[in-house]
Amino acid sequence: MNANLLQTPIDYLKGVGPNRADLMRKELGIHTYQDLLNFFPNRYLDKTCFYKINELQRNSAEVQIVGKITHLKSVEQKRGKRLVADFVDDTGKMKLVWFRGQKWIRENLKINTPYVIFGKTNWFNGLFSMPHPEMEPVEEYKKQLRTAMQPIYPSTEKLAKSGISDRVINKLMQQLFIETKGKFIESLSREIITELKLLPKAKAVFNVHFPQSQELLTKAQFRLKFEELFYIQLQLLIKNMLQKQKIKGYVFDKIGDNFGEFYQHHLPFELTGAQKRVIKEIRADLGSGAQMNRLLQGDVGSGKTIVALMAMFIALDNDFQACLMAPTEILAIQHYNGLVELCKNLDTTIYLLTGSSKTKARREIHEKLENGEIDILIGTHALLEDKVQFKNLGLAIIDEQHRFGVAQRSKLWHKNKIPPHILVMTATPIPRTLAMSLYGDLDISVIDELPPGRKPIKTVHRYDANRLKVFAFIRDEIKKGRQVYVVYPLIQESEKMDYKDLMDGYESIAREFPQQQISIVHGQMKPDAKDYEMDRFVRGETQIMVATTVIEVGVNVPNASVMIIESAERFGLSQLHQLRGRVGRGAEQSFCILMTGHKLSNDSKTRLETMTATNDGFEIAEVDLKLRGPGDIMGTQQSGVLNLKIADIVKDNQILKSARYHAMQILKEDPNLSLEKNKVIRFTYAQVAKHKNIWNYIS
Ligand code: ADP
């Protein structure tokens, strides 16, 4: 196909006037013939199937019916006039309703003439009705070129109002295929097409718009989804490759005393297989000569800290320093205490720097960092300040990544002459499928195994009406010496109300447990007061912690074994999972109780059921992704994933894997895409790289 022809402005297509062209540009982003070609249906309807009026179900599905209008009249209403028609077939009667375009309809619709109508039905006052049906006289209907699977294109309200219906798009598409003679350049290599038995390009685009059979439609969709995902993966992989070539990293080739000594003699427990594997991956990165940019994912409690420490030892063994940054002071202190304990038999100098470090201590730290006396610095954002200069920083580790922005991360890059290695640790499980497409340019390690002997947290769902039983349970646990969290939702828009919920909850708990010491922590408290309360709980001086979600991240109180989540239906899945992760850290059996009222939406029910069914963060993340779609999952907004035109990141997981695999194989054999057989791919890729949105090129 002549690529230039596809660049023709959409105005030139027969049937597109200036008005339509304008709408198509504004509402659908369709500027050229090519854009129209790549405007894919989002679903298909089986239009071989006709309903009788007496077969209609009250589920407001889209149906196709043959019948006649017997009567047409205007009805005055408070909110304006509407046009109502009686529509009958040989089994019954229903109504057709129009709120707009009434004049045109009155003038053009024929009474007592057979029509095919199509649309969604509503059930109201004992009759079915169909607002704004698509209608076509049966005579016309028979003449059309149509296929069993009728494509339905994504639309907007404005388009629908302006009469650009599926049928109109369909006609324009027919025109497009006529003008281009349906010939389109192949955009995948012969090798891939043969190996995967893909439809050729032209056949695929034709069948996606005009499916000739269900089988061909499925094949067409597969081919186009594969193509879309393939070029995205190719882009990510090439970006990753270039980054590695471009950004030099310090070479840590010695595995010396610190690492060896600790590994041989001071490991407090046997590492899990997953921890060993991840340490190996990190070791390979650190020795490679390129800067490491690795994301370490591991569910809460999976043991990321020890992995971080082992990585820091490798830096130390090569005469570099390391730092570990946490999002809050409490977490930084916990890391500090934990690491000092782990290193007690080693000659490692570890310091803590936070916002509350006193001036004198700071000065000492600054000095010792610069002269190299400090091996490992642990802290909060305070680490990022310009005054904090290292003698030779080789590795920076960031814990609980989502609290830090990209800008902050890049500050760490400048803490040495060439950027130190970066390891980002997160307990927010990102489904593998998504991670693959989002962070294709970061390397990812996953700890997918919990240390042995953990007792899985028991999670139950209780209704508010059973609160007394829950209180009794709390009492028993406190008697056994345990501590309890009670968490209230805090959603910004209704902050005041939530705050009231929290205070009411606090009071009722104080009444119920007069003998217990109770901490309360929420976002409107001063940091000092917050830390004080948190601290009392950490030290076991209080038995109950009433809080908003501020405790979500990282806090470790092994003695806390009960997590009560109030109004649990208001939390998202990942948040529920994070909150639950605050318990189950000690030797005792832990519990999570999800409290809700009786009224629950379907999604809420699914979330609660998922939580009671599994403790596996990745499984939960997959459900979350299905419920919310990738747009709402952290960090996806800026990524290209949302621009997918035909593939679905959740449903087309298998195709994604295959696309990534093939992209990798090709790059392995031919990193510059210079082989003759990859010419098509090189050409297409060049277009992709130029246009950002991959579908701008595909023709
Ligand atoms: P997280 O990944 O949430 O940061 P931590 O590193 O804090 O997890 O580890 C959670 C707990 O599990 C800690 O008390 C740690 O000592 C313990 N732990 C880590 N790895 C193992 C292991 N391989 N065997 C037994 N316990 C372990």
Ligand code: MG
């Ligand atoms: Mg941690």
